[in-house]
Amino acid sequence: MLDVKLLRENLNLVQSELNKKGGAPSFDRWLQQDTRARELKVKIEELRARKNKASEQIAEKKRKKESADSILEEMKQVAQQVTEMQSEQVKVQEENRQFLLTLPNLPHASVPIGKTEHDNVEIRQWGNRPSLSFSPKSHWEIGERLGILDFERAAKIMGARFVLYQGLGARLERALINFMLDLHQSKYKEMIPPYIVNRESMQVTGQLPKFEDDLFHLEAEDAFLIPTAEVPLTNIHRGEILSEEQLPLHYMAYTPCFRREAGSYGKDTKGLIRQHQFNKVELVIFSLPDQSYEWLERLVLDAEEVLKRLNLHYRVVSLCTGDLGFSSAKTYDIEVWLPGQGQYREVSSCSNFETFQARRADIRYRTTSGKTEYLHTLNGSGLAIGRTVVAILENYQQADGSVVIPEVLRPYMGGVERIT
RNA sequence: GGAGAGGUGGCCGAGCGGCUGAAGGCAGCGGUUUGCUAAACCGCCGUAGGGGUAACACUCUACCCAGGGUUCAAAUCCCUGCCUCUCCGCCA
Numbered sequence: 001m002l003d004v005k006l007l008r009e010n011l012n013l014v015q016s017e018l019n020k021k022g023g024a025p026s027f028d029r030w031l032q033q034d035t036r037a038r039e040l041k042v043k044i045e046e047l048r049a050r051k052n053k054a055s056e057q058i059a060e061k062k063r064k065k066e067s068a069d070s071i072l073e074e075m076k077q078v079a080q081q082v083t084e085m086q087s088e089q090v091k092v093q094e095e096n097r098q099f100l101l102t103l104p105n106l107p108h109a110s111v112p113i114g115k116t117e118h119d120n121v122e123i124r125q126w127g128n129r130p131s132l133s134f135s136p137k138s139h140w141e142i143g144e145r146l147g148i149l150d151f152e153r154a155a156k157i158m159g160a161r162f163v164l165y166q167g168l169g170a171r172l173e174r175a176l177i178n179f180m181l182d183l184h185q186s187k188y189k190e191m192i193p194p195y196i197v198n199r200e201s202m203q204v205t206g207q208l209p210k211f212e213d214d215l216f217h218l219e220a221e222d223a224f225l226i227p228t229a230e231v232p233l234t235n236i237h238r239g240e241i242l243s244e245e246q247l248p249l250h251y252m253a254y255t256p257c258f259r260r261e262a263g264s265y266g267k268d269t270k271g272l273i274r275q276h277q278f279n280k281v282e283l284v285i286f287s288l289p290d291q292s293y294e295w296l297e298r299l300v301l302d303a304e305e306v307l308k309r310l311n312l313h314y315r316v317v318s319l320c321t322g323d324l325g326f327s328s329a330k331t332y333d334i335e336v337w338l339p340g341q342g343q344y345r346e347v348s349s350c351s352n353f354e355t356f357q358a359r360r361a362d363i364r365y366r367t368t369s370g371k372t373e374y375l376h377t378l379n380g381s382g383l384a385i386g387r388t389v390v391a392i393l394e395n396y397q398q399a400d401g402s403v404v405i406p407e408v409l410r411p412y413m414g415g416v417e418r419i420t
Numbered sequence: 421g422g423a424g425a426g427g428u429g430g431c432c433g434a435g436c437g438g439c440u441g442a443a444g445g446c447a448g449c450g451g452u453u454u455g456c457u458a459a460a461c462c463g464c465c466g467u468a469g470g471g472g473u474a475a476c477a478c479u480c481u482a483c484c485c486a487g488g489g490u491u492c493a494a495a496u497c498c499c500u501g502c503c504u505c506u507c508c509g510c511c512a
């Protein structure tokens with residue numbers, strides 16, 4: 001949620017920033033309603049002050065056993081007025097809140113201006129593409145041939161965009177989860193949160209109210225399967241006031257993630273790239289405002305470290321204004337090289353949300369001088385597991401069709417060096 | 421799933437429909453006393469929003485789990501939801 005004061009005092013700035021991100025709505029109605037809401041507030045408070053005074057007088061008279069009928073009569077009318085004004089106030093406030101919830105975050109000054117992913121800016125690269133003496137196969141060909149990925153049977157069990165990991169495939173997935181959690185262990189506190197969350201939690205991180213179609217919904221409970229661990233992790237401190245000394249807080253969690261992928265029919269229909277259910281290790285940071293951009297840089301490095309240890313070539317890009325997510329002020333994507341596809345694919349997305357989520361969640365901290373301020377939230381994948389499996393299969397494939405296991409993973413796979 | 425109890429300030433814990441933003445205690449802060457510590461004593465001690473001020477002071481409004489309702493007036497009465505606890509049943 002954006003700062004209402006900023007909207008009131010510098011609407012032009014907000015509009016031009018939103019235009020960078022892809023368009024600003026009309027604020028006419030909101031401005032009108034916001035003014036009305038404030039008028040009503042003042043009037044209601046005045047009437048209430050009168051009511052409270054009168055109440056004391058009535059109590060006084062009753063104690064003295066005097067008649068209070070005249071005041072009582074007047075107060076009945078005042079009470080009536082207050083009730084009417086309040087019902088209008090509630091309506092107006094709710095409408096304004098709903099409008100504010102649909103506004104995306106503003107981009108940070110350092111974010112490159114652009115419209116689509118083609119305008120994203122590469123920040124750096126690491127490592128080299130593997131030199132293969134044969135024409136590389138896609139991970140689904142490799143996986144099916146080795147009997148470690150079974151898309152057909154997963155489709156029988158549930159449908160398209162699901163996979164059944166088998167044998168060493170399942171073991172590789174589990175090895176990666178443990179490897180990543182162990183790698184981040186010294187900096188991030190490990191959590192196992194609920195994988196099902198309520199509406200309020202989804203609203204905080206920005207999935208609701210605008211993107212309900214992307215979520216799996218449980219009708220009976222009016223709850224949702226999490227699309228990322230960001231949701232439960234960020235909501236840990238919802239409604240809390242932390243102390244300045246507690247910050248920053250670093251959390252991580254491995255969770256499955258569930259996404260409807262509505263609107264991406266026909267995209268990446270084959271393989272592990274775009275699944276309805278996938279595994280991910282997520283990193284979340286709660287930071288003091290003036291330190292959050294330093295933490296964003298470190299967060300990206302923490303995610304990159306995974307790929308370095310796996311010796312996988314990747315690049316880091318800074319998303320342009322048009323490609324930024326709804327809640328994000330700045331995002332770096334880490335894209336790993338996939339020989340089988342001949343392209344880079346995102347395995348991690350690291351974002352600073354500044355106060356956007358903290359406002360929705362009402363997460364604040366008390367400064368040493370006693371003031372309460374909104375803190376900044378950040379998160380990043382560290383990493384998406386399924387896509388990392390893709391990268392390993394495609395980068396470590398051999399001419400004979402086998403796949404070599406990266407050295408750092410072998411202890412996690414009972415010493416297995418190669419899948420044949 | 422069935423039966424019952426309860427949710428009050430950082431914590432414990434009182435609370436009659438009006439004099440309760442809320443007794444009392446603990447913790448915390450300031451001070452007196454003190455060789456130091458401890459103890460004792462005195463004072464202060466919730467949050468948010470508005471007005472006001474150079475800044476204080478001061479003042480108004482809201483908040484006793486959340487949302488509705490009754491009433492001139494609700495922490496207190498009624499309804500719904502959420503959460504916690506106890507007992508029974510079921511169960512990984």
